[in-house]
Amino acid sequence: MTVGVPRALRNLLLLLWTLLDCGLGGSAQGPGEWTPWRSWSRCSSSCGRGLSVRSRRCVRFPEEEPCWGDSHEYRLCQLPDCPPGAVPFRDLQCALYNGHPVLGSQKAYRWVPFYGAPNQCDLNCLAEGHAFYHSFGRVLDGTPCSPGTQGLCVAGRCLSAGCDGLLGSDALEDHCGRCGGANDSCLFVQRVFRDAGAFAGYWNVTLIPEGARHIRAAHRSRNHLALMGGDGRYVLNGNWAVSPPGTYEAAGTLVVYTRAAAEETLHAVGPTSQDLLLQVLLQEPNPGIEFEFWLPRERYGPFQAQAQALGWSLRQPQPREVEPRPPEPPAGPAASPPRTPTPAPDPCPPCPDTRGRAHRLLHYCGSDFVFQARVLGRLRQAQETRYEVRVQLVYKNRSPLQALEYVWAPGRCPCPPLALHREYLLAAQRLVSPDGTQDRLLLPHAGYARPWSPAEDSRIRLVARHCPV
Known part of the structure; x- marks a missing residue:
């Protein structure tokens, strides 16, 4: 009589045998695994802009594929500005070769940076007082690619930082200001303002709420756009005076104002730190003013309520007037001596009690x-x-x-x-x-x-x- 093996135990043994056979006879599939990232290094510069680096190691068996991804990451680090007169990083690297002969010659030179070579991340240095330059290899990581640019050299390549601060990253801010976002945390406000009266003066166009981004307004007419801050003071074209084109600071952002022929535009990246009021100073019938901006979702409801309460008409500025003064008596020897006027009774009746x-x-x-x-x-x-x-x-x-x-x-x-x-x-x-x-x-x-x-x-x-x- 034979004793049968329980079905559950038999299935377990079969599974173990299958796994062991695949491990011995088959080839490993998939890539290796990365170790955790090490800590970020210190900034490559002691002032201004530099970079930090962190690394990780790929752990894999000989049969496995290499790990997917990069073994090093570089991020931008921003330090306080360098003091006036500080020697630039590339100048320091060229100066290391001062007094050393090159090109098989025993003659020594003084070297300064040269920016006309093809690869701006090579240490190209010009022999001072001579018409030739020499490349001493790559510049050190963290060297600016060229004066006035935002890129930094990393492993011989000029890289710019994405919105995540990583060099070489293509991460961009969406219209809502979120790095790598999909414009789903804000709403796009786009309208054409056609309402206005037929008389000259200031008319409200729209309220631009706090937090607005990518603001644009444009029109084609002899009218003028006006911008008022939250404190009631005009930033542009206020008090019946036309401002020159240029860049103006308002509500924590820069407003670029342009006027060419009959077209006038306002642009601002934002975000605004307080409400702004966009108006138009009418000089002729309004043909239409296009405006647009992006607004966080949570601010859209209050914006609609404020815009409705604001209304479209506005009190018109008027010239300041003063009370007329009584004519002065003529001067001269024949003038009669001044007499003390008899006080006339006040014709105004007493006002009702308004206390309480x-x-x-x-x-x-x-x-x-x-x-x-x-x-x-x-x-x-x-x-x-x-x-x-x-x-x-x-x-x-x-x-x-x-x-x-x-x-x-x-x-x-x-x-x-x-x-x-x-x-x-x-x-x-x-x-x-x-x-x-x-x-x-x-x-x-x-x-x-x-x-x-x-x-x-x-x-x-x-x-x-x-x-x-």
Whole structure:
């Protein structure tokens, strides 16, 4: 009687025999394996730009293929700028051969770099005072390929760094600013602005939010693009003055402004560190302004809300005016002696009481703008009073405020009155005429206009928390 081998044990023995037979009789397949990367070396330079290197070793059996990939990696290292007068790295390498004879001659020379040879990563040195150069082999790794370029020489080749910092890498930033990305973390905003009125002045085109990249705007007309920073100050073409073409710094990036014939363009790589407002200064009907930029996905929703709240019309800058002065009496010996005028009674009736927390809450929550301002001028007319103010601090705004604004109050005797050269907290409403030709800041009768003080500043900040959403 024979004892049978259990099926499970028999299958295990068969599997072990198959593996052993393949290991002895067959040939090994696939490449070897890399050891872990060693640490990065010190930078090849003590100042300026240089490179670091790290290496790994391929472990394989004789029958295996070599490992796939590189055994060395080089990355760019950026150090503080070299001090003025420092000797360049290539000059130092050429100077090592000063006083040494070459070309089988016993004559010695002084050597300086020569950049006209075919391979810029060879140590080509010119004999000072002579018309020939000699190649002393390769330059040391980390030597700049040539003055003014970004490439560095590595193993006799000129390599540039990718966005990952590795020399020879082809990794590029996508439009969202991610190294090696696929433009999937941001959205492309591209539109044509055709809205505008028929009268000359500044009109809003678009808000360019913080974080925008690859910004471009262009048009063909006699109008001019204008750019305003988040502080209300113009970067380009503001206050009815045309800026020259050139490069301007704004919101942490450089804006390249060009104007040729009837075409005008703005370019900026970004990212912007704060919001910018793109406007157009109309001198003729708007044929269309193309603009585009890339925006992080998480900023797109707030951008749409801000753009809708911004609206397209903007208060038009107006020439500054001063109050007319009364004519001076004629000078001369016949002039009568000055007489003390009898004070006339104030024709303005007393203003209603506007004190209290309820009044402050009502006007703060119902207003379009709340800001601190200094009164610079006043012009009284029959139907209204116009104040020229300098905006100093903004608590609430539904569209950008300029540094200098006009605030209108109804009647020749506004309530409450504003004194010249005093600072106030003002709550104003936006009033746009039906035809769009007037866009004003209105200070309502018996509205919120209180002298600024630290205590009033604290109260208005507290009120802001209690407005209904």
